[in-house]
Amino acid sequence: MADQARPRLQDLMGSSAQAAEGGAPPARKANRRKRLVPYGLAAPSVLWLLVFFLIPTLYMAFISLGSGFLGNIKFGTNFSNYVEVLKTYDKQFIRSVIYALIVTFLALCIAYPLAYWIALYGGRRKNVFILLILLPFFVSFVIRTVQWQFILADTGIIFGPLKNLGLLSKNFHVLSTPVAVIAGITYNFLPFTVLPLYVALERLDPRLLEAGRDLYANKVTTFLKVVWPLSLPGVFAAFLLTFVPAVGDFVNSQILGGPKTTMIGQIIQTLFQTNFDYPHGAALSFILMAFLLIGASLYAKVLGTEAVTSAAAR
Amino acid sequence: MSAVAVETAGTASADQAPIRRGKGRRWTSYILPTYTWVVIVYLAFPIAVMIVFGFNDVPGRVSARWYGFTTQWYTQLFDNTELTAAFKNSIGIAVISSAVSTLIGALLGLALGRYRFKGAPSTNYLVFLAIASPEIVLGTSLLTMFVNAYTFIPQGFPTILVSHIAFSISFVAVTVRARVQGLSSSYEEAAQDLGADPLNTFRLVTLPLIMPSVISGFLLAFALSVDDFVITSFVAGPTVTFPLYVAGAAKQGIPPQVNVMGTILFSVGVLAAISSAVAPAIASRRDAKRLSQDRELTASLTASVGSKG
Numbered sequence: 001m002a003d004q005a006r007p008r009l010q011d012l013m014g015s016s017a018q019a020a021e022g023g024a025p026p027a028r029k030a031n032r033r034k035r036l037v038p039y040g041l042a043a044p045s046v047l048w049l050l051v052f053f054l055i056p057t058l059y060m061a062f063i064s065l066g067s068g069f070l071g072n073i074k075f076g077t078n079f080s081n082y083v084e085v086l087k088t089y090d091k092q093f094i095r096s097v098i099y100a101l102i103v104t105f106l107a108l109c110i111a112y113p114l115a116y117w118i119a120l121y122g123g124r125r126k127n128v129f130i131l132l133i134l135l136p137f138f139v140s141f142v143i144r145t146v147q148w149q150f151i152l153a154d155t156g157i158i159f160g161p162l163k164n165l166g167l168l169s170k171n172f173h174v175l176s177t178p179v180a181v182i183a184g185i186t187y188n189f190l191p192f193t194v195l196p197l198y199v200a201l202e203r204l205d206p207r208l209l210e211a212g213r214d215l216y217a218n219k220v221t222t223f224l225k226v227v228w229p230l231s232l233p234g235v236f237a238a239f240l241l242t243f244v245p246a247v248g249d250f251v252n253s254q255i256l257g258g259p260k261t262t263m264i265g266q267i268i269q270t271l272f273q274t275n276f277d278y279p280h281g282a283a284l285s286f287i288l289m290a291f292l293l294i295g296a297s298l299y300a301k302v303l304g305t306e307a308v309t310s311a312a313a314r
Numbered sequence: 315m316s317a318v319a320v321e322t323a324g325t326a327s328a329d330q331a332p333i334r335r336g337k338g339r340r341w342t343s344y345i346l347p348t349y350t351w352v353v354i355v356y357l358a359f360p361i362a363v364m365i366v367f368g369f370n371d372v373p374g375r376v377s378a379r380w381y382g383f384t385t386q387w388y389t390q391l392f393d394n395t396e397l398t399a400a401f402k403n404s405i406g407i408a409v410i411s412s413a414v415s416t417l418i419g420a421l422l423g424l425a426l427g428r429y430r431f432k433g434a435p436s437t438n439y440l441v442f443l444a445i446a447s448p449e450i451v452l453g454t455s456l457l458t459m460f461v462n463a464y465t466f467i468p469q470g471f472p473t474i475l476v477s478h479i480a481f482s483i484s485f486v487a488v489t490v491r492a493r494v495q496g497l498s499s500s501y502e503e504a505a506q507d508l509g510a511d512p513l514n515t516f517r518l519v520t521l522p523l524i525m526p527s528v529i530s531g532f533l534l535a536f537a538l539s540v541d542d543f544v545i546t547s548f549v550a551g552p553t554v555t556f557p558l559y560v561a562g563a564a565k566q567g568i569p570p571q572v573n574v575m576g577t578i579l580f581s582v583g584v585l586a587a588i589s590s591a592v593a594p595a596i597a598s599r600r601d602a603k604r605l606s607q608d609r610e611l612t613a614s615l616t617a618s619v620g621s622k623g
Contacts, residue, residue, distance in 0.1 A: 038429035138583035
C-alpha cells in the first residue's frame with residue numbers, strides 16, 4: 001500500500017538487473033551488498049530518532065503509570081494518574097479543547113476561500129501567493145506572539161488612539177481574555193490549515209470542474225458536488241494539523257492570556273517544571289498524544305498511510 | 315490589484331478552468347482576490363509592526379509611543395549582554411544541529427525515496443510521528459529522559475543540541491524524499507552503464523541532482539532550530555536561547571534590539587527562501603522538470619513553517 005507511490009522505474013530496473021545477473025556468484029554478491037545500501041543510509045537517522053524520540057516517548061508512557069516526584073519516581077501500572085489529572089484539571093482541559101475547536105473552525109473558514117482561490121485561479125503566480133502567505137512565519141513563533149501582545153495592549157497602537165478619541169471605554173481590553181488567546185493561536189497556526197487545503201485543491205483535475213459546469217452550469221452546485229467532496233481529505237488533514245497543536249499550545253495563553261485562560265499546556269509545564277510531578281505531567285502529555293494518534297489512525301483508515309505521511313510532508 | 319487578477323485569468327484560461335475576463339466580469343469575481351490580499355495584509359501586520367518599531371527612538375523598553383526615527387538599535391545591536399548571549403547560543407545551536415541533521419536526514423530521505431526495503435513503511439511512519447507529535451509531548455518526554463536516564467548528557471547546550479537534531483531530521487528527510495521521488499532513476503542507470511562505480515555514481519550524479527532539496531532541508535533545519543521555543547523551554551537547563559529570552563522578557567516589555575534581531579533573522583530567512591526557491595526553478599527550465607520542482611517547493615515551504623514555527 002505504502003509502496004504504490006514509489007517510482008515504477010525502480011521495479012523495471014530491479015527486474016532487469018536480476019535478469020542480467022543470470023546467477024553469476026560475483027553479481028549476486030554485489031546484489032546482496034546493494035540490498036544493504038538503504039539500511040546503511042537510513043541507520044544514523046533511525047538510530048537518532050529511536051534514541052531521542054521513540055524511546056523517550058515510550059519511557060514517558062512508562063513514567064505516566066508510576067507515582068512520586070522527580071528523584072523518587074516509583075514505577076507502577078496504575079492508570080489512576082490519567083483519571084486523576086482529568087478530574088483535577090477538567091476545567092483547563094475542557095477549555096483547551098473548546099479553544100482549539102474554535103481556533104480550528106475559524107482557521108478553516110479563513111483558509112478555505114484563500115486556498116481555493118490560489119489553487120484554482122492563482123495561475124502562474126500560485127507559488128508567489130503561497131510564499132506571501134508563509135513569509136510572516138519566517139519570524140519566530142514567540143516574536144510573532146509578543147508582537148500581538150504589543151499590538152493588542154490596553155494602550156497600544158490600536159486601542160490607545162481609539163481610547164484617546166473616546167471611541168472605546170477606558171477599561172476596554174482584549175489582552176488576558178479568551179478572545180486574545182484564540183486570535184493568537186488562530187494567527188499562529190494558520191499555515192497548518194492553509195497548506196493541506198491548498199495541496200488538496202491544487203490536485204483537483206480542472207476537467208472535473210469543466211464537466212461539473214457542463215452538467216450543472218451553476219458555480220455553487222459545482223462547488224458543492226465536485227470541489228468540496230474532493231477537498232475533504234485536505235479539510236481533515238487541516239483539521240488534524242491545526243487542532244492537535246492548538247490543544248497543546250501554551251505560548252499564546254501564557255503571553256496573551258490571563259489567569260482565566262489557563263490551558264492544559266501551561267498545566268503540563270507547571271507539573272514538570274515547578275511541581276516536578278513527572279507521572280501526572282506525563283499522563284496529561286499522553287492524553288494530548290492520544291488526540292494525534294486517534295486522529296492519524298482514523299485518517300489512515302479512510303485514506304491510507306501514505307496519505308497521512310504525505311499530508312504531513314506537504 | 316485588478317491587473318493581477320486579469321493577468322492571472324489570462325494565464326489560467328490557457329490550461330485550466332477558464333474564467334471570465336475583461337468587460338464581462340461581474341463584481342463577484344473580485345471578492346476572492348480581494349479577500350486573499352486582505353488575509354495577506356493581516357498575516358504580515360505584526361511583522362510590519364516589528365520592523366517599524368525597531369526604528370523607534372524609545373528611552374527603554376519597546377513602547378507604543380513613537381519617539382522619532384533612529385537607527386541606534388542597529389548600531390547598539392549587541393549592547394544588551396543577556397540578549398546577545400542568548401542570540402549567540404541560538405545561532406551556535408542552529409549551525410551545528412542543522413549541519414548534523416542535514417547530513418544524516420538527507421541520507422534517510424534518499425533511502426526512503428529511492429529504495430524499497432523491509433522496514434521502509436515503519437520508518438516512514440516514524441518520520442511522520444516525529445513531525446506530527448505535539449511539541450509539548452516531544453519536550454516533556456525528552457526532559458523526562460534527560461533527567462532520569464540520559465544523565466550523562468549535561469543539561470544545557472548539549473541537551474538542546476541533541477533535541478534540535480532529533481526534530482530536524484524528519485523535516486530534512488521528507489524534503490529530500492520528495493525530491494528523490496520526483497526524479498527518474500535513469501540518470502543513475504546511465505552512469506552505471508557507462509561504468510561508474512556506486513560511489514562515483516552518488517558523487518557525480520545523485521548528489522548534484524538532490525542538492526537543491528538538501529539545501530532547502532538545511533535552511534529549514536536552521537530556521538526550525540533558531541525559532542524553537544516549546545521543546546527548548548523543557549530541555550534548556552540553565553541555558554537561554556533567543557526565543558526563551560524573548561518569552562521571558564515579554565512580561566516587562568522587550569528591549570528594542572529584539573525587534574532588530576527579529577528583523578535581521580526575517581530578512582535572512584526571506585532571502586534564503588527566495589534564493590533556494592528561485593535557483594532550482596531557473597536550473598529546472600533546462601530539464602523541464604517544472605512540476606516536480608513546484609511540488610518540492612511547496613513541500614519545503616510547508617515544512618519550513620513546520621510545527622516548530
